[in-house]
Amino acid sequence: MIAGLADGLEPVRAFTSRDGFAMLGIASLAVVAIVHLTKGIWFEGITGQASPFFYVTNGLILLLGLASAATVVHMASPWVGNQHEAPVWASAMVGVLPVTALLSVFSHGSWAEVLVDDHAAACVAASIASAFCVGGALVFWLRRGAPVSLNLAGWFTGLAAGALGNSFYGITCSVDVIAHQGIWHVVPVIASAVIGRLVVPGLVRW
Amino acid sequence: MIADEATYARLMAAAQKGDKSAYNVLLSETGMWLERYFRRRVPPHHLEDLVQDVLLALHAKRATYDTARPFLPWLAAIARYRWVDHLRKVYKHESEMLEDDHAIEDSHEDVVEARVSLERLFVQLPKKQAEAIELVKIEGCSIIEAAEKTGQSESSVKVNIHRGLKKLATLIERAE
Numbered sequence: 415m416i417a418g419l420a421d422g423l424e425p426v427r428a429f430t431s432r433d434g435f436a437m438l439g440i441a442s443l444a445v446v447a448i449v450h451l452t453k454g455i456w457f458e459g460i461t462g463q464a465s466p467f468f469y470v471t472n473g474l475i476l477l478l479g480l481a482s483a484a485t486v487v488h489m490a491s492p493w494v495g496n497q498h499e500a501p502v503w504a505s506a507m508v509g510v511l512p513v514t515a516l517l518s519v520f521s522h523g524s525w526a527e528v529l530v531d532d533h534a535a536a537c538v539a540a541s542i543a544s545a546f547c548v549g550g551a552l553v554f555w556l557r558r559g560a561p562v563s564l565n566l567a568g569w570f571t572g573l574a575a576g577a578l579g580n581s582f583y584g585i586t587c588s589v590d591v592i593a594h595q596g597i598w599h600v601v602p603v604i605a606s607a608v609i610g611r612l613v614v615p616g617l618v619r620w
Numbered sequence: 621m622i623a624d625e626a627t628y629a630r631l632m633a634a635a636q637k638g639d640k641s642a643y644n645v646l647l648s649e650t651g652m653w654l655e656r657y658f659r660r661r662v663p664p665h666h667l668e669d670l671v672q673d674v675l676l677a678l679h680a681k682r683a684t685y686d687t688a689r690p691f692l693p694w695l696a697a698i699a700r701y702r703w704v705d706h707l708r709k710v711y712k713h714e715s716e717m718l719e720d721d722h723a724i725e726d727s728h729e730d731v732v733e734a735r736v737s738l739e740r741l742f743v744q745l746p747k748k749q750a751e752a753i754e755l756v757k758i759e760g761c762s763i764i765e766a767a768e769k770t771g772q773s774e775s776s777v778k779v780n781i782h783r784g785l786k787k788l789a790t791l792i793e794r795a796e
Contacts, residue, residue: 415672416647419679425638426683491684492697494736495795560681562701562792620681 434487434555441551445544445582453540453586460585468590471511471599472581478504478603479577482570486552489567490559498563501570508577508600515596533589534598541602545572545579549610556618564615572610576603623649628691636682647675650695657699661738663760666706674702693795696736700792703738707757707785736795744791749784752777757785 449455459468481500488496552571561567580602589595623631628649634642654671662670677698685694742750748770755766756777767774 415675416644416651419647419675420640420644423635423638423640423643426636428636428683428685428687430686491686492694492701492793493689494693494696494700494793496697496793498793558683560677560684560698560701562697563790565790620677 429490429558431487431491434490435484437551437555438483438487438548441548442578442582445547445579448547449540449544449582449586453583455585456588458588459590464588465590467592467595471592471595472584474504474508474511475577475584475599475603476581478508479574479579479581482574482577483548483552486567486570486574487555489561489563489570490556492560492562498566498570501573505573508603511592511596512600515592518596519593531589531594531598533587533594537583537587537589537594537598538602538605541576541580541583541599542605543579544583545575545602545606548578548582549575549606549614553614553617556614557620560620561618564619565611567618568611568614569607570610571614572607573603575610576606579606623653625690625692628695629687632682632685632691633687636685636687647678650678651675653692653695654699657696657738658703661703661742661758662706663758670702670706673706674699677702693736697793700738700741704785704788704792707753707788741788741791741794744794745784745787746780748772748776749780749787752780753784753788756781 456464458464478501481504485498485501489498549571552574556567556571580599584599587595587599628646631642631646631649635646651671654674655667658667658670674695678695681698685691742754745753751770752766752772755761755769756763761769763774763777766772766777770777772780
């Protein structure tokens with residue numbers, strides 16, 4: 415068998431994390447372009463005129479997306495000693511947002527503000543749609559590689575896709591109150607993580 | 621020849637560029653390393669199949685090796701992945717007890733190999749799960765025999781095997 419494998423050896427281009435980040439960057443630019451063409455970026459947001467909640471929420475979710483995506487990119491090259499702690503801590507930080515939103519709503523007795531949110535469905539749906547594009551790129555990367563912790567790869571792919579997808583959509587959302595941002599911009603991240611855990615392991619098993 | 625880490629890494633880098641003779645040497649040395657790696661955690665009659673399985677996996681995924689990093693932790697991650705898959709299979713045949721003198725070879729593991737060893741992985745399991753997997757999946761005992769030896773009920777043995785394999789699958793890249 416060894417002689418057969420050696421005889422049939424073809425050179426391969428060893429892929430590096432740089433390739434993974436480049437692919438993710440291209441997918442992200444595509445998503446941002448589609449979001450801008452279909453909905454239009456909220457310029458008050460990117461020029462510093464939004465509420466602090468807008469920046470804190472989008473900033474934390476973006477960092478979660480970047481931490482998770484970096485972990486997924488590295489997971490394509492298996493290694494005993496790989497650490498996967500960054501997305502866990504970043505998730506805990508983002509978890510503060512819905513808690514803050516619920517405490518704020520509870521203390522003001524304004525449950526209707528959360529439950530009857532005309533923008534919620536659109537935000538969640540658009541974020542998840544963006545997440546599918548990002549998630550597709552990450553799954554493609556993992557299938558090229560050799561991930562050996564499949565369930566973790568599923569969770570982190572879903573987290574990365576949901577968080578980055580929401581970040582790219584989030585720059586179009588002008589509802590910058592904590593009750594909306596802290597809940598309806600975090601829900602798609604959680605949903606994507608669960609979808610990732612259920613679907614991705616089967617797609618990347620080798 | 622017993623290759624060291626630097627030699628493995630150099631051979632693998634050459635193999636990625638298409639050097640067939642380097643690849644031949646690498647696969648031979650890797651095969652011997654894998655036999656030592658698996659010897660205490662796989663029944664002897666499965667050892668050759670598992671080693672070949674890992675070599676085929678190495679061949680298919682050779683592009684994923686990063687030449688800037690050591691070779692053995694990469695190989696060990698693939699070996700552990702295939703080993704856990706192997707443990708999931710049910711085998712119904714006579715068992716052979718692992719021979720004691722294999723322990724002598726393992727006492728010469730260097731620091732790198734100790735860090736990526738299957739022992740390091742196995743000790744992270746709760747005792748009852750490790751016991752159940754060792755008896756049924758590695759030594760080839762039946763569920764009934766394992767229940768008698770451990771004092772657990774048969775359903776507990778099955779549950780411990782299932783949970784233990786799930787936990788092993790999440791620990792493949794753990795080095796500590």
